[in-house]
Amino acid sequence: MAKPEHETGAKPVLLGVIGIGMFLALWQVAGMNGWGGMTLPALDRVLLEFTNPQRQGLFMRAAGASLASLGLGLLYGTLLGVGLAVVTRLLPVLWDGLDNFAALVNAIPSIALAPVFMLMLAPDAVPIAIATMSVYFVTYVASRSALDGTPIAYRDLMSVLGSSRINRMRMVEWPSAIPGIATALRLSVPIALVGVVVGEWFGAPRGFGLIMISAMQNFQIPLLWATVLLVAVCSLALYFAFTLLERLVYKRFT
Secondary structure, three states: OOOOOOOOOHHHHHHHHHHHHHHHHHHHHHHHOOOOHHHOOOHHHHHHHHHOHHHHHHHHHHHHHHHHHHHHHHHHHHHHHHHHHHHHHHOHHHHHHHHHHHHHHHHOOHHHHHHHHHHHOOHHHHHHHHHHHHHHHHHHHHHHHHHHOOOHHHHHHHHHOOOOHHHHHHHHHHHHHHHHHHHHHHHHHHHHHHHHHHHHOOOOOOOHHHHHHHHHHOOOHHHHHHHHHHHHHHHHHHHHHHHHHHHHHHHHHO
């Protein structure tokens, strides 16, 4: 499998910092001049929310709950997606059926699944379930592609040596697929966090989504934007962390 091409050096980082700085400056100017009305406060008003000791405790508890749900969603979704991809590789007769099932599940919007999960699960399990479904499809497709992409020469060699299908999977196809799974995890993290926030809108006892709903209903606009900003920061931090992990995996397995 070809390595992902990451542009390295200080230039991409500098361009990213400049872009974010310009966005934040535009946000401040728009808020100060009321371009968005009462619904778009200036950035400095939003940042003041993080200096309030009561808000800090609220954000910490919400971050703990949301990130815990995210971790479980990533774990369950990865196990489900990779597991089904391995099963389809070992039992090709199931390929078409599971492919169609994966496409069907992915076609249903998360916000439409949430009420169903509310009837079947405890409120604090709904964010985990939606994150799991978000991760499952990405890891399933990536794992299937990675397993199918094992060089034919390696498979032929194992066949000539009389290796069973399970041994071929264990010794050749699985190690070859690990970089692809790492890429799937990197792409899944932001989607999974969005799934967690959406799930928390449907009765979760804590989390970023609960703060958003409460702030919107009580017209606490700076608190709402502060929570959105915090979710975006968490998403970017996790994305870069998994990008580093992906690079380490590619160095080890390719």
